[in-house]
Amino acid sequence: MNPTRSSVPWFSRVALILLGVLFLLPFFWMVSTSLKPLNETMKLPPQWLPSSPQWHNYPDAMQAMGPFWLYARNSLLLAFLNVVGTVFSSAFVAYGFSRLDWRGRDGCFFVLLATMMIPFPVVMVPIYGLFRALGWIGTFQPLWVPAFLAGAFNVFLLRQFFLSIPRDLSEAARIDGCSEFRIFWQIILPLAKPALLTVALFQFMATWNDFLGPLIFLARENQYTLALGLQALQGTISGTPWHHLMAASTLVLLPVLVLFFLTQRTFIRGIATTGLK
Amino acid sequence: MTLGERRNLIKGLVFVSPWILGFLAFNLYPLIASIWFSLCDYSVLSEPVFLGAQNYVDLWHDPVFWKALRNTIIFAVVAIPLSTFLSIGLAVLLNQPIAGQGIYRTIFFLPSLVPAISLAILWQWMLNGPMGLVNNLIRPFLNIINAVTGSHLQAPDWLNDPNFALWGLILTGLWGTGQAVVIYLAGLQEVPEELYEAAELDGTNAWQRFLHITLPMLSPVIFFNVLMSIIGALQTFAVPYILTGGGDGPGRSLLFLATYIYQNAFDYWNMGYASALALCLFVLIIGLSLVTVHYGEKKVHYSDR
Amino acid sequence: MAKVLIENLYKIYPAEKGRPEKVAVDNANFEIQDREFMVLVGPSGCGKTTTLRMVAGLEEISRGAIYIDGKKINEIPPKDRDIAMVFQNYALYPHMSVYRNMAFGLELRGVPKEIIRKRVDSAARTLGLLEPDNLLERKPKALSGGQRQRVALGRAIVREPKAFLFDEPLSNLDAKMRVETRTEISRLHRQLASTMIYVTHDQTEAMTMADRIVVMRYGKIQQIAAPLDLYHQPANLFVAGFIGSPPMNFFTGTLTAALQGTLEFVEKVPKGQTPFRCPLSPDTSRRLSSRQDREVILGLRPEHLHPNSLTSGATLQASVEVVEPMGAETFVYLRTGGHTCICRTTQIEFMDLEGKTLNLGPDLSRAVFFDPQTEAAIPA
Ligand SMILES: Nc1ncnc2c1ncn2[C@@H]1O[C@H](COP(=O)(O)OP(=O)(O)O)[C@@H](O)[C@H]1O
Numbered sequence A: 001m002n003p004t005r006s007s008v009p010w011f012s013r014v015a016l017i018l019l020g021v022l023f024l025l026p027f028f029w030m031v032s033t034s035l036k037p038l039n040e041t042m043k044l045p046p047q048w049l050p051s052s053p054q055w056h057n058y059p060d061a062m063q064a065m066g067p068f069w070l071y072a073r074n075s076l077l078l079a080f081l082n083v084v085g086t087v088f089s090s091a092f093v094a095y096g097f098s099r100l101d102w103r104g105r106d107g108c109f110f111v112l113l114a115t116m117m118i119p120f121p122v123v124m125v126p127i128y129g130l131f132r133a134l135g136w137i138g139t140f141q142p143l144w145v146p147a148f149l150a151g152a153f154n155v156f157l158l159r160q161f162f163l164s165i166p167r168d169l170s171e172a173a174r175i176d177g178c179s180e181f182r183i184f185w186q187i188i189l190p191l192a193k194p195a196l197l198t199v200a201l202f203q204f205m206a207t208w209n210d211f212l213g214p215l216i217f218l219a220r221e222n223q224y225t226l227a228l229g230l231q232a233l234q235g236t237i238s239g240t241p242w243h244h245l246m247a248a249s250t251l252v253l254l255p256v257l258v259l260f261f262l263t264q265r266t267f268i269r270g271i272a273t274t275g276l277k
Numbered sequence B: 001m002t003l004g005e006r007r008n009l010i011k012g013l014v015f016v017s018p019w020i021l022g023f024l025a026f027n028l029y030p031l032i033a034s035i036w037f038s039l040c041d042y043s044v045l046s047e048p049v050f051l052g053a054q055n056y057v058d059l060w061h062d063p064v065f066w067k068a069l070r071n072t073i074i075f076a077v078v079a080i081p082l083s084t085f086l087s088i089g090l091a092v093l094l095n096q097p098i099a100g101q102g103i104y105r106t107i108f109f110l111p112s113l114v115p116a117i118s119l120a121i122l123w124q125w126m127l128n129g130p131m132g133l134v135n136n137l138i139r140p141f142l143n144i145i146n147a148v149t150g151s152h153l154q155a156p157d158w159l160n161d162p163n164f165a166l167w168g169l170i171l172t173g174l175w176g177t178g179q180a181v182v183i184y185l186a187g188l189q190e191v192p193e194e195l196y197e198a199a200e201l202d203g204t205n206a207w208q209r210f211l212h213i214t215l216p217m218l219s220p221v222i223f224f225n226v227l228m229s230i231i232g233a234l235q236t237f238a239v240p241y242i243l244t245g246g247g248d249g250p251g252r253s254l255l256f257l258a259t260y261i262y263q264n265a266f267d268y269w270n271m272g273y274a275s276a277l278a279l280c281l282f283v284l285i286i287g288l289s290l291v292t293v294h295y296g297e298k299k300v301h302y303s304d305r
Numbered sequence C: 001m002a003k004v005l006i007e008n009l010y011k012i013y014p015a016e017k018g019r020p021e022k023v024a025v026d027n028a029n030f031e032i033q034d035r036e037f038m039v040l041v042g043p044s045g046c047g048k049t050t051t052l053r054m055v056a057g058l059e060e061i062s063r064g065a066i067y068i069d070g071k072k073i074n075e076i077p078p079k080d081r082d083i084a085m086v087f088q089n090y091a092l093y094p095h096m097s098v099y100r101n102m103a104f105g106l107e108l109r110g111v112p113k114e115i116i117r118k119r120v121d122s123a124a125r126t127l128g129l130l131e132p133d134n135l136l137e138r139k140p141k142a143l144s145g146g147q148r149q150r151v152a153l154g155r156a157i158v159r160e161p162k163a164f165l166f167d168e169p170l171s172n173l174d175a176k177m178r179v180e181t182r183t184e185i186s187r188l189h190r191q192l193a194s195t196m197i198y199v200t201h202d203q204t205e206a207m208t209m210a211d212r213i214v215v216m217r218y219g220k221i222q223q224i225a226a227p228l229d230l231y232h233q234p235a236n237l238f239v240a241g242f243i244g245s246p247p248m249n250f251f252t253g254t255l256t257a258a259l260q261g262t263l264e265f266v267e268k269v270p271k272g273q274t275p276f277r278c279p280l281s282p283d284t285s286r287r288l289s290s291r292q293d294r295e296v297i298l299g300l301r302p303e304h305l306h307p308n309s310l311t312s313g314a315t316l317q318a319s320v321e322v323v324e325p326m327g328a329e330t331f332v333y334l335r336t337g338g339h340t341c342i343c344r345t346t347q348i349e350f351m352d353l354e355g356k357t358l359n360l361g362p363d364l365s366r367a368v369f370f371d372p373q374t375e376a377a378i379p380a
């Protein structure tokens, strides 16, 4: 680092510390509230820390949500199916867009990029009609089958990665006797592990966080995901038990945080590259 | 076409076939069907009945639609610049040889991971009128101001005040802006150090360097991010929906186009009208994106990488 | 056992946006004999790689045909052509061990495990991948460039293919490794006694390794010949200039009548300068008689210009510009008339000659004459 630029002005440091604290405060407030007894949540001026942490708020909140573990199972199941579906189908499609030469490829790819401009609310009505016609409303299918048909953004990400793998490798494999599918499966996929992991993480987050999809496609309570279950908790109880809501919110957030801290480097690198390419 | 070309075409189509299926079923068909439905009275439960342009006429005379449109545009036009400034600012602060850079980056990034449901419920609590943390942080400052100027400023009841609900949402959004910080930081770290050194030798100050080196070098990243934010902001649904406990806020102050589409489609089962709204939203997205692209392309500096 | 026949072969890249149609290989015709080491050489972009890739089946054939052992292979996929290829960048699978890299092609062909192990071991032994260090379990990343290239060779060898194809396999190696691997490949060729087609832009590689050489330029074949034939009887100016280092000297001039019906070559020089003149032997004169009073280009290899020569009559006066002692021989760069020429000699007493004038005696019996219009050599 250049010595003349290595000195950081004091106000930068102060600003960073202040902003850092500001960004952390909501987390702190969430956890702190989740450990208070109900009456302490209402105190004015607010009490920063619970006088004694009420750990039982967590099991109580789960109880209040109803079948918490069923919701968790549903969320996990959907996340799993979506991750598997997206990773494989997007990689498969990305292969076709990056490592094969065929007439119309670039035109198709342009269309794919253009579809990223169509958000779900724009198309949800006919899609709802479509799933209804298939008899899928009130089942999980609408929430995972589409994942097997590749997502535009993930295809785009993986294509960029596949393009960086030397062409020689495919050709060597072709001469070695690989079919196109085997090149995909045994050469390209193993080499693309970091990119696949990124896509898997993004997709897990997306499914775990999805709210609108479950809201319109699911009907019965026993199919609810955690997001829906938590919303139901917010809606049904009067008097707003903030300590329970915060505890439940923390529980829904927890798996995401754990996953993030386990895969931090891949994650940050993935985010960084999506914005730069 | 030669035999080999035909073989390649078939191979290519086989590989992209999942996407083609998805495109047909979840992009092309819905867009075309939306156009048809928007010209019909359609409730999903029965067959669509052709109405002509009636839905669009209704829409033109529907004050709620205009309210939703206004809220959507205001939200986009206010929130996007704010979060862009904030995240570039944070990224620039972070792009200094500062101890704990990685920790700060994580701190700023973490909120963007919070699921919409947790985020909205947390901020419902944060923005609570009497007991919310936000107001409790603001109050001391307001007291000082009031004492000095003799005014009677009150901390707002954010989510229950039609004048403040949208700001509450914007605040929530700013907290979750961390992805952009990571992206901008990565962009900043790609700017070659020599550029700054050369500029420093030319006698520029920090602000000039930011203006003439950092911003131009970062402009493609900013452009891409802003474009993505527009598409994101215009379809905002979950957070305001949950913030308002499944509604649209006091005086419909948190009613957005996506919310209104949802209400028409799944509360009133008025799919025809919802489709007309959806097409409006689509046109809005395309329009704003094109405007951004049009003005952006001129300003964006693409280095030849 | 493989004989490769290339017949009226064309590769035409159709026009695309901002790029006109490109004929990368233009009517190539040649035959590679069984067990022959054939080198395709030419400047970068002349179509060597494209030709090789068509043999491999990696590139579609636009027109013409390729036969291996009499069987037309135009439509046969690469894996069924029974060829192996060694790539410039090695193209080793980064996620597989050296052993798996070599075994992969055999596994896909359903060769039994024990046989695979035997073949890989023997190839690895031949290539020095077992001694001094056993590299079989390493990943390619943990190997040096030379070792990687040997693994790539091994991957080709274990397949026991009908023909080996090489595309500039040495160009990523440093000078020393290049020479070593060059001899290694030549040795393998002798040991395996199989057909090899080798692409390079380096004429030294071509000259040292080939049984026969195909010289290409702009997609067209210029000449096909054994290395020394190519050297001494180049078919045209391009081949003469491309093969040999330092390159051949060229003098443009006219053939004028001299004594006793012989001809004399008179160099074309700007006014006021003394031209280089040299009388031709009666034999050569007879051969070139039809060109009397016409322009020709005289080509002379650097080693056929003898310094301080006492050869009768024909001398070339030139001033020494640079002397490059190479050890066993010396390259002398000279200026004469309008241009430079190079003399290559084993006598090294010219070290301090820079700036002085030298008398050079051309060995005209080794000279080659070219037609300046067609650039073709005038046949003997
Ligand atoms: N896919 C392609 N499309 C168009 N032109 C190509 C393509 N591949 C190669 N060429 C052109 O064909 C010519 C021959 O290329 P190549 O065989 O790679 O040359 P080299 O003799 O250096 O190996 C070059 O001029 C190159 O630009």
Ligand SMILES: [Mg+2]
Pocket: C045, C048, C049, C050, C168
């Ligand atoms: Mg080449």
